[in-house]
Each structure stands twice: as structure tokens, then as C-alpha cells.
Amino acid sequence: MKAIRVTGLSAAPGAGGGEPRLELGEADKPQRRTGAEVLVRVLCVGLDGTDREIISEKYGVPPEGDTTLIIGHESLGVVEEADPATGLKPGDAVCALVRRPCTVPACVACRNGQQDFCESGAYVERGIKGAHGFLSEYYVEEARYLVRVPAEALPYGVMTEPQSIVEKVWSEVQRVQQRLVWQPKTAVVLGSGPLGLLAALTCRCLGLETIVWSKAPADSAGAQLVRECGGVYKEAEDAPAAAAGAEAGAAVSPLSAFLAAQGKRADLIFECTGFSPLAFDAMEALAPNGVLALLGVTPGSRSIRISADLLNRELVLENKLILGSVNASRRDFETGLYRLQQMEERFPGVLGKLVTERLRMEDVPQLDFAKLGIKAVVDVVPQEQWVQLVRAEGAGAEAEITYSFTV
Numbered sequence: 001m002k003a004i005r006v007t008g009l010s011a012a013p014g015a016g017g018g019e020p021r022l023e024l025g026e027a028d029k030p031q032r033r034t035g036a037e038v039l040v041r042v043l044c045v046g047l048d049g050t051d052r053e054i055i056s057e058k059y060g061v062p063p064e065g066d067t068t069l070i071i072g073h074e075s076l077g078v079v080e081e082a083d084p085a086t087g088l089k090p091g092d093a094v095c096a097l098v099r100r101p102c103t104v105p106a107c108v109a110c111r112n113g114q115q116d117f118c119e120s121g122a123y124v125e126r127g128i129k130g131a132h133g134f135l136s137e138y139y140v141e142e143a144r145y146l147v148r149v150p151a152e153a154l155p156y157g158v159m160t161e162p163q164s165i166v167e168k169v170w171s172e173v174q175r176v177q178q179r180l181v182w183q184p185k186t187a188v189v190l191g192s193g194p195l196g197l198l199a200a201l202t203c204r205c206l207g208l209e210t211i212v213w214s215k216a217p218a219d220s221a222g223a224q225l226v227r228e229c230g231g232v233y234k235e236a237e238d239a240p241a242a243a244a245g246a247e248a249g250a251a252v253s254p255l256s257a258f259l260a261a262q263g264k265r266a267d268l269i270f271e272c273t274g275f276s277p278l279a280f281d282a283m284e285a286l287a288p289n290g291v292l293a294l295l296g297v298t299p300g301s302r303s304i305r306i307s308a309d310l311l312n313r314e315l316v317l318e319n320k321l322i323l324g325s326v327n328a329s330r331r332d333f334e335t336g337l338y339r340l341q342q343m344e345e346r347f348p349g350v351l352g353k354l355v356t357e358r359l360r361m362e363d364v365p366q367l368d369f370a371k372l373g374i375k376a377v378v379d380v381v382p383q384e385q386w387v388q389l390v391r392a393e394g395a396g397a398e399a400e401i402t403y404s405f406t407v
């Protein structure tokens with residue numbers, strides 16, 4: 001079968017190895033070894049910043065004993081082989097969870113099926129760390145890591161994985177904010193990449209006034225999508241030159257200044273850029289009792305001066321909360337599917353506009369991530385053939401998919 005591999009990686013992120021390269025080649029078609037495993041034919045795979053960093057930052061780790069890594073962790077596929085006991089049937093559309101639990105006995109989270117909160121760091125992530133991903137014609141996976149995708153969600157089901165990360169944040173926020181009577185009105189999203197736009201759409205579905213702060217031009221495709229869903233788009237301003245000097249703490253960040261000028265308070269902030277200085281600006285801009293969610297992974301080793309005393313004082317006296325989120329559970333995937341359908345119902349066609357490039361596997365080795373628009377998806381099977389492979393709802397014993405989720 002065909003697969004997209006990254007060569008030039010090493011056994012540890014950022015260490016040794018050659019220069020990472022994307023290659024299209026042949027790989028052995030995987031075989032089911034137990035009745036719990038399912039053979040899935042891949043329909044398409046989404047690409048994101050993690051895939052870019054695997055190339056630019058040598059971020060990926062191949063499986064033990066291998067020197068290459070099949071990338072791709074945002075998947076949409078169709079079941080080709082499955083035992084009845086798995087609850088899946090040939091023709092079911094599915095997406096796959098990314099993280100697998102560690103084997104450290106002392107990790108309570110992984111021992112209880114919450115590998116997204118792994119304590120040891122010895123987890124495995126498909127297409128990222130220690131296991132091959134999904135950018136191939138087939139993959140085999142245990143049924144417990146597969147989530148059925150409703151037929152009507154097929155056009156945008158590949159976005160379930162990034163949406164699951166947003167849903168994990170909202171689930172955590174709801175639980176933590178039970179500490180007080182919390183009535184959020186305004187959400188701020190930093191960044192207008194795929195994750196930032198999904199966060200913005202989620203906030204609009206939740207009825208929050210939504211402001212997106214991003215470096216992309218005000219006439220960009222992402223900015224237009226924000227406005228289409230009733231959000232406010234603001235092209236980000238650079239900090240004043242003086243803020244880079246010794247008196248940096250005395251300067252008010254452009255983000256805080258903008259919110260103050262608008263008479264707004266940021267009850268919830270999603271940081272989706274991975275630009276670490278902006279995370280500290282967000283701490284300052286956050287309203288009392290507010291929540292800052294850090295979703296962007298920061299490569300490199302940047303250093304900045306911050307007003308540490310001021311930030312510490314505000315975090316303590318104003319009960320501000322900062323949380324990080326990068327991986328999600330099955331429930332978050334299921335909630336993500338619900339939310340994507342809600343987005344499409346409220347803002348018809350918006351999810352289709354998020355995908356700005358549809359690629360073939362043959363296009364990937366020459367791909368320049370810097371030239372991509374909002375979202376690139378690799379079609380392993382041409383879209384027009386999907387309907388022939390996917391079992392329609394109602395065709396079989398189960399006419400409806402039942403999920404357990406939080407909204």
C-alpha cells in the first residue's frame with residue numbers, strides 16, 4: 001500500500017538524525033492480529049502545525065526499531081474488516097483517537113483510560129511519537145480507539161480530532177468554573193489557523209461574543225469566516241518598541257489596550273498561536289475569574305522579559321486560571337462530532353470553507369507548508385468515491401449512533 005513517511009528522524013525529538021523529508025512509498029498492508037482490531041481504509045487525512053513541526057523541528061519519533069514515521073493524526077476512514085463484537089461493521093465511517101496509554105504502572109491516568117492526562121510522558125501518539133500515523137491507504141486499530149462518524153458528517157469528519165481539543169478545554173472550563181457563579185460573555189481567540197477558527201466557531205455556538213486576534217490580514221479568508229459566524233476580527237498589532245527594553249513590564253500590551261478601548265473583558269481566552277509572548281499578554285488581558293487556555297505548542301527556546309510581580313499579583317488577587325490542553329479523550333471526540341454538526345447547522349457551508357487545499361498523496365512530498373491556506377486535507381480516496389464505500393445510516397441493525405458527551 002502507499003504511505004507518506006518522514007525520513008531523517010531520530011529516537012528522540014530534536015536529537016541527531018538527518019534532515020527530515022517527506023516521501024511517498026510502499027508499506028506493508030497491516031493485518032488484524034486479534035478480534036479487537038479493525039482494518040480501516042483511509043479516506044482522507046488532515047495536516048496541521050504538528051505535521052509541519054515534525055519536518056521543521058524534528059519533532060516526530062519513529063516506532064521502536066524503525067527509522068521512519070508515517071505521519072498524519074487527523075483521520076477519516078471507513079471500516080473494511082471488523083468482528084461483530086467490536087460494535088463496528090464494514091462500511092462504517094470512523095475517526096481515530098491519537099494517543100495510546102503508557103505502560104507505567106504508577107500512571108493512574110493511563111491505567112484508568114485517561115491517557116490524555118498521562119503523568120509519565122511515556123505515552124504513544126499515532127503519527128507523532130512512537131507509532132505510525134494514518135497517512136496511508138490502510139491502518140489497523142483497536143475498536144476502542146475508533147469513533148463512528150455519522151454519514152451526514154462525512155464531508156467534515158476529518159476535523160473531529162482538532163475539534164476534540166477545543167471540546168476538552170470547554171469541558172475542563174465548565175468543571176473548574178463551578179467554583180463560582182460564572183456567566184461568561186466574551187471570548188477571545190488568539191490566532192486564525194484551523195484550531196483558532198474552530199475555537200471561534202465553538203464560542204459562537206455557545207452564544208459568546210467572540211473576538212479573534214490574529215496576524216493574518218483583515219481581508220484574509222480566515223477573517224471573513226470569523227465575520228460570517230458573527231464574530232469580530234482584529235488584525236493583531238505589534239507591541240510598542242519600548243516594550244522590548246528593560247521597562248517592558250510598564251507597557252500595556254496591544255491586546256489589553258484593544259479590549260479596554262472596546263470596553264470588553266475577556267472571560268475566556270483560547271491561545272492557539274504557540275507564540276509564547278502572546279500567552280503572557282493574554283494573562284494580563286484576562287478578566288477577573290477568567291480562564292486562559294493554552295493550545296499552541298511552542299517550538300524553539302525564545303526568552304522574553306515579563307512583569308512577573310504584576311502577573312503573579314493579578315493571577316492571585318483576581319482568581320485567574322491558566323490551563324493547557326493538547327490531546328483529548330473519546331468523550332471529547334464524540335462531543336466534537338456533535339459540535340461540528342451544530343456549526344454546520346448554524347453556519348451552513350462554513351466548515352467546507354476551512355479546507356482551502358485538497359491534495360493527493362502524490363502532492364505531499366513537494367508540499368511547502370508555508371504556502372498553505374487555512375487547512376490542507378490529503379484525499380487518499382477521491383471524494384466522489386466515498387459514497388460507494390460508506391454504509392448509509394439505517395442500512396443495518398443500528399440506524400443511529402449514540403454518544404456520551406458534554407456540550
